[in-house]
Structures are given as C-alpha cells and as structure tokens.
Amino acid sequence: MYVKAIPENCSGCMVCEMVCSLKHWNLINRYKAGIRIEKKSVIEDLPHICTHGNECNFECISACKFDAMKKENGIVYVDYEKCTGCKACEKACPLNAVWIHEKKAYKCDLCKGDPACVKFCSQNALVLEV
C-alpha cells in the first residue's frame, strides 16, 4: 500500500503538507510533514512522497546506521526513539521523500492505512494504491 502521486493533477495548494503535520504533530509546519510539494514552474507542481518500496529498494532502511528506519506490515516509518537526524536516509532516498528537520527525519507513514493527505486532496493528485 502506498500513496501514489499524480503530478498532472496537482494544483500546488499544499493542503497535503498542512494536514499531514496537523494529524501527526498537532501543529502546522510543512517541514514536519511526510509529503512535500515542489513548485517547479508555473505549470509544474510535483508531490514527493514515499512509495514504501514500490518505486525504490528501501534505500533509507539500508542507509540508517541507527536502526531508526523501520518496516512493519509494508509501511516504512521512523522510530523517533532512535533517529539522530544524521541525514543518511535523506541522502539515500531516490525519490526525495525523506527530509531532516531539526535533527529528525520526516516521511510518510501512511497514517495507519488511512492517509489524511489523500482524504483532503480535492484534485485526485494523491491516490491510495492498495
């Protein structure tokens, strides 16, 4: 299961970033979201989000020296007890879908299978692939 991004549909509203940080951390801050929109040009808005192995080889897990990148039931998530913010995962991710902010890694954890970003994406630029 993963959130599939369809950039051709993305309006660049960044609501996904806001709701992700709100749901996970009870605050709003795109730097603490597990999804980021890259405003590449006036007509290109590119969502970056982890595909949980669908389009990668779990490079973040291999790169982590602190056993902080975990996989459970197909979902890759950060163990904040162990994460040191060393940036190895950020550098390793081929999809640019893990970010370090204030010494913590942020990435999609699929909201236990009911991703908020998908729920609030009115343009169908984010869809849940099962």
Place this chain on the structure above:
Amino acid sequence: MEMYGYAGKILTVDLTTGEGIKKVLDEKLASRYLGGDGFGAYFLNKVVNPKIDAFSPDNAIIVAPGLFVGTFVHTAGKTAFFSKSALNNGWNESVMGGRIGLALKQAGYDALIIKGKANKLSYLLIRDGEVSLKSAEHLKGETTRKTAEEIKKDEGDVVVATIGIAGEKLVRFASVDCDERQAGRGGIGAIMGSKNLKAIAIEGKNDIRVAKPEKLYKLMEEWYEKMITHPSFEADGKYGTGEFLEWMNAERGTFPTRNWNEGVFDERKEIDPYYWAPRYAIKNKACVQCVKPCGKAFVAKDIKLDGVEYETLFALGSNCGVANIEHVARANELCDLYGMDTISTGGVIGFIMDLFENGVVSKEEIGMEIKFGDGEAMLELIEKIAHREGIGDILAEGVKKAAEKIGKNATKYAVHVRGMEPPAYDVRGIKGMALAFMTSPRGACHLRSGAYALELTGKFWKFDGVDRLSSKNKGREIAEMENFMAVYDALGVCKFSRGIFLLNFEEILDAVTGRAYKEDELLIIGERICNLKHIFNIKAGWTKEDCKLPEKIHKPIPKGVSKGSYVSEEEEKEMLEDYFNARGWDKNGIPKKEKLKELGIEDMM
C-alpha cells in the same frame, strides 16, 4: 502566554538603515483586528502620514497574512499588501494567494512593515527570523518569474514576492508576484520600486500552533465535504472564475466591452472558458491552502501561465475588443512577467483605443495605430507601458492621470473611480455595484464589498429580493457587505468561499485561537476596519466629490438584456447619501463621533 493561530510578533524593517525591529503582538490588538486586513488598517494608520506622496520613502508597505493563514482552514491562505496608493495617493490594499504570508508567519511574524528606501536595488531576506538587505542589482529589469528563480537559486528554500520591470519603472499599477499569484491592484509594485525593493524573500520554518488541533481537524473534515459538493467546486474546477462569462453577457448584459461602450461582447466565443479551458488548460492551479481551486495552468505554444482569470478575460479581452484567446493569454502572461495589474492594464489600453477610434489622438501623436480588437497592438502596448516607452509612458500613469496629460476631451473617455480602473461589472446595470465602486477605500473595486453576486442574483446572506436595476436601499446593503468582506480579508479567507462559510467561523475560530467570535462580534470588527481605512483616506484629503462615477456610467447600456439602464447623477448622489447614513457618517462622509466611539477608534481620527 502563547497566542494560538498567531506567530506572536510584528516586524518593522527600515530599508534606509537595513535594520529590523521586532515587537510582540499585543493580544488586545489581535482581538480587535484579527489579522490581515485588520492589521493593515491599524498599522498603516499608525505608521504612515496620510498626507505624504505615495512614492515618498516615508510611505510604508505592510504585508499581513490573514489570521487563518497557515492553520489548514480551507481556502484561507490569503495575504494582503497595504500602502498608500500609487494611483490615487489614498488607501490601498491588494490581497493575494501566494505563500509569502505563510512564510512570514512561519518566520515568526503576523505582519511585516517596510519603511524607508534602500540605497540601491535590493531584496529583503528574512531567515531564521533575522533581516538582511541584499543587492538585487543583478536582477534589474528581470521578470518576476526569473527573479524568483534566481533568488531561490541563491537562497535555497525561500518564498519570494517580487516586482518586475513595471515596478522598477514606477508604473502606477505595477503588481507584486508570489508563486505566480499577484497582489495586483493599486500599484503596490510601484511602491516597492520607489523603495528600490525588488523582492522579499522569506524562509519560514517555525510551527504554527492552534488552540484545539483535533477539533480543527474534525471541523475541516466537515467543511471539506461542503466545499467539494458545492456547485462552485465543479464550476471553478472546470472553467475557473470566468465560468459565468457567458451568463454575464447573455443573461445580464453587464460585461463591460470596448472601454465600457457596451455591456455585451458579441465576439466572446473564444474568451469564454467553456471554449478555451478544454483546449488550453492542462490542470487546475490553486492558491496556497485551497481545496477549491479556480486557477488554470494555461499552456499554448510559447505561453505558460496561471490564468486566465475572469477579470483579465474582460480587461485584456472584451475591454480591448480582443477576441483571440491566445492574444489575451499572452497579454496576461506579459502582465504577470513584467508585474502589472491586468485590470488596470486593460483599462488604459481600452482607453487609448477608444481615444484613437474617436479621433481624439492620432497615429502621429501616439506612434501607432491602436484599434479595438487589435491583439498584436495590445501586446505591443503592454511592452511600451511596462518599459515606459513612448505613449506607454503616459499610460503607465493610469487612466485618470493619462487623460489629464493627453488633454482635449480625453477625460470623457476615462473610465475610473478615484483613479482606479474598474473591474468587469458594467455597473450601469448593477447599481449597487456602482455605489460599491464609489465607496471602496481604494477606488473602483469589486472585492471590498463583493456585492456583485448579491446584486446579480438578487440574494445572499441576509439579503433577498435585491433589484440590480434599482438604486434604492443600496446604502445599508453595500455597507454591510463591506463589513462582511473585511472579516474575510482579516481572516485570510477567499471570497469565493463566502457562499459556503458565510460568517460561520465561531467554531473554527475557537479551534484556531481558543476564542469563539460570534457573527455580530466579527461584523463589528469588520466595521471597525472599514472605518479605519476611511479615516486614512480622509486624512489623505478625500472628499465625497472624489467618488464620482465616470461619465460613461451616466449613459444607457446600448444593447442586451440591460439595454437602457444607467446610473443618473441624481441616483449617484442619493445612493452615496444613503450609504453615508447607513455608515453613521455625516452628509459629507465624515464619521460621526458617536460612531467612532461605538467602534472604539475615536483616538484614530
């Protein structure tokens, strides 16, 4: 104590010295003005002497995100820019949907006040909450798009609000661009240019905290359903803000055409989004924080833009008689790149076309033939205006000043109220909007009242049975709509959501700030804001004589369903008196002491 929903500080930057001063946001101030429009109304009155010239270094630019910006409240990502107007030297504000206010808030500030003048072309950088002024000499003359790209290359993940060449050249309707969205009206871009301020770049990484995050999430789930099932979701999503263009022509006959000579544009086929959206729009584009986008990614040959918006379809389409959508779209893109308001640009071009067609100016005098419908000539004129070349130098002054410079009987053709070129509502057949053009604090404007939908459909909010062709009982209607809309601009909510939210913000405000403002409290805040803007104008020299409607509005609409309708000088006078009365102002439009006292702003007059 933490103020939920707010960043908690106000930043003042003096471009002359390069210094930034941070002040804690006063809690009482926040509760009296909310944010955005309210902070603009309060601070512009406090920091700018209304009597100075708009291009004086002592003029200020205020950037203020609405209270809901950055809080996930749907369609509430709007940031307002304020300053003395380059067009009429009075109050000006312009609201946009770019991320600059969000970045400002995340950088720690609920408002940014910029004063002074840099000694050379510069950009203001706010990083880690700290201020620095950096040279922008290498960006001189660059487009808004290129400027933003270059600054991002140098500064990394910043949000950039920038001017183009038009702002540098002090074109009086120069705009500010952020994320290809514009604060278009009243020449804020020219004020930036006058301060040698090419751009504002902000890196904001702080958290935005709300009082009750779980409640907010739940509320937004409910409002999301209402948003995406509302008819406007599909209409705006498919065709953008121009969705009702055909209706405005065929069913209302109030789509200003050829410099307000007509109210129906017969050649409208291609500029109607029902024609162009399926052919040129590749996807929707949204303001930040919006789940109900109305923008379009428009792509054609060498054209790429976020548009074409309803007002622009009028301004650079029907008002210039231009029927070719690619000409209109390219003109829109050029305005965005050079940083010019499309409404005023179309206003001055329609004006000079009208003068040319009526023999008031000749080819020899203006250096070119410029007839209605000539899209290529329109594009050429946009270049000339942005660079202030030839006739473009005169048109860059705006319709009012240009007419005065051209002389002869040019003022007869000049369509403006208080120096501002009007938007796409032929008010001869929408009389409440004629009044709104007169009373808007920035000159002819549809957004301070947002009353066009009410007038055109007959009902909205508490109003029903409104007759657009009558001038009766418009005073209270426009005053109350202005108060209503001021609340939207203070909260940062998009006006295209007004039919969905109305003023039902009590629970949302409780979730965001911890204080549940009721509708009547919000309306008092709105009224306070409207009065403060008016006070600024009075101090700047405003008199009721300035509010006059253009001559063309006194002549009947020649054809279409509104044929024969016009606003007489008598009606104009009556409506204005009715409005003053509804506002609690005297017959000259000066707020009475009791009113100011009631609003708690007697010390501001």
